[in-house]
Amino acid sequence: MSLEGQVALVTGASRGIGAEILAFQNRQQGPAAVAALFAPTEADCRQARRLVDDLAGIERRVSELRRRITTPDAPLGHKK
Numbered sequence: 804m805s806l807e808g809q810v811a812l813v814t815g816a817s818r819g820i821g822a823e824i825l826a827f828q829n830r831q832q833g834p835a836a837v838a839a840l841f842a843p844t845e846a847d848c849r850q851a852r853r854l855v856d857d858l859a860g861i862e863r864r865v866s867e868l869r870r871r872i873t874t875p876d877a878p879l880g881h882k883k
Contacts, residue, residue: 871877
């Protein structure tokens, strides 16, 4: 095979490989690929948000109980 033929063969092959690489890259940048990449992190964030919300609820409940116990007319927390 001539040198020109070898160059054409290599150039054509590299264009084909380049096109495949670009196609692969485009597939990996799509919404589904991004969603799959961050799905575990998103689930962890949702769980953390639920835990924070649960903690806020517990804090409100404790505050309410503390208020009820420390009021002067409460049956608990004061000796009569």
